[in-house]
Amino acid sequence: MRAIVHDRPGDASVLHLVEREIPQPAAGEVRVRVVVSGVNPTDWKSRSAPAGDPRGEIEFVPNQDGAGVVDAIGPDVAGLAVGDRVWLTLAAYNRPTGGTAQDYTVVPAERVFPLPANADFELGASIGVPAITAHRALTVTEGGPARLAPGALDGRTILVAGGAGAVGHAAIQLARWAGATVIATVSGPQKAGYASSAGAHHVVNYRDADAAEQIRQAAPDGVDLIVEVAVGGNSELDLSVLRTQGTIAVYANNGDKPATFDVRRNMGLNARYQFVLLYTLGREQMTNAADDVTAAIVAGALPVGEAAGLPLHRFALEDTAAAHEAVERETVGKVLIRIAEA
Numbered sequence: 001m002r003a004i005v006h007d008r009p010g011d012a013s014v015l016h017l018v019e020r021e022i023p024q025p026a027a028g029e030v031r032v033r034v035v036v037s038g039v040n041p042t043d044w045k046s047r048s049a050p051a052g053d054p055r056g057e058i059e060f061v062p063n064q065d066g067a068g069v070v071d072a073i074g075p076d077v078a079g080l081a082v083g084d085r086v087w088l089t090l091a092a093y094n095r096p097t098g099g100t101a102q103d104y105t106v107v108p109a110e111r112v113f114p115l116p117a118n119a120d121f122e123l124g125a126s127i128g129v130p131a132i133t134a135h136r137a138l139t140v141t142e143g144g145p146a147r148l149a150p151g152a153l154d155g156r157t158i159l160v161a162g163g164a165g166a167v168g169h170a171a172i173q174l175a176r177w178a179g180a181t182v183i184a185t186v187s188g189p190q191k192a193g194y195a196s197s198a199g200a201h202h203v204v205n206y207r208d209a210d211a212a213e214q215i216r217q218a219a220p221d222g223v224d225l226i227v228e229v230a231v232g233g234n235s236e237l238d239l240s241v242l243r244t245q246g247t248i249a250v251y252a253n254n255g256d257k258p259a260t261f262d263v264r265r266n267m268g269l270n271a272r273y274q275f276v277l278l279y280t281l282g283r284e285q286m287t288n289a290a291d292d293v294t295a296a297i298v299a300g301a302l303p304v305g306e307a308a309g310l311p312l313h314r315f316a317l318e319d320t321a322a323a324h325e326a327v328e329r330e331t332v333g334k335v336l337i338r339i340a341e342a
Contacts, residue, residue: 003102025074038065066100067124089128134171137249153180163195177301198309232257
């Protein structure tokens with residue numbers, strides 16, 4: 001089978017195509033024939049970090065997300081069968097050869113979820129890390145819901161920073177599906193169009209001098225929750241619009257401004273900060289999030305593509321390096337690698 005690998009950290013040029021034996025699933029594992037692999041910022045960051053094997057003795061396969069068809073099942077696996085259409089996430093976490101940039105991958109069964117009949121493989125490969133990150137960010141408020149479903153966020157106002165990104169896109173859609181009023185911030189007109197297409201009720205350019213006033217017009221009492229992608233750069237705006245006892249869920253700090261905290265203002269607001277990282281989320285929370293995300297897909301609440309506010313950029317497996325470079329350049333939309341026909 002074909003696989004993209006790298007045996008040392010570095011830029012995208014370290015990725016190369018090899019032929020490998022098809023792996024066999026052990027107890028508790030599932031083998032998936034990958035149809036589409038999704039690329040996220042965590043994938044190029046993992047590839048470029050010095051955590052790779054400096055001796056070149058391990059060939060790492062990149063990419064955490066994907067969608068495909070169950071091809072084989074190891075012992076002690078329930079709820080999945082050969083031939084099932086599935087989506088998967090965290091395929092490469094603590095599994096150097098488990099990434100989805102290959103024809104077949106073997107992963108623990110708890111990282112594999114049924115792909116609803118109304119979803120294609122491109123949607124399945126787009127949702128893993130972004131949608132579960134968004135779910136976690138939307139469910140961390142004090143007194144708020146731990147699960148998402150229609151009505152779970154009724155009466156709440158959510159501010160999604162970076163509404164044109166993959167996590168921001170999923171957060172807008174999930175919050176809207178759960179009944180929230182959604183405000184998104186973006187950096188320009190094109191991204192504003194994408195955030196509106198995703199379902200944001202109000203879209204504000206965070207570069208506007210009166211951005212805080214615009215948000216306050218939509219949320220006079222302040223926003224309940226901020227899904228934050230750049231806590232350093234957005235700190236002043238966040239504290240200007242957060243309601244008392246509101247929450248800022250931080251899943252990244254994009255940009256070049258380090259995060260600093262105005263202690264007095266945060267104390268005055270009784271603000272809560274919740275930091276979000278999927279790798280340490282835990283199995284129960286991951287499963288609950290995946291179940292809610294799957295329910296949202298069934299409801300038609302998580303579409304992708306240009307019309308839904310998340311353009312798709314498609315690459316062949318042989319062009320995985322170019323796909324990684326596109327994500328590293330912060331290409332707007334979702335980067336996918338088409339590996340096989342369904």
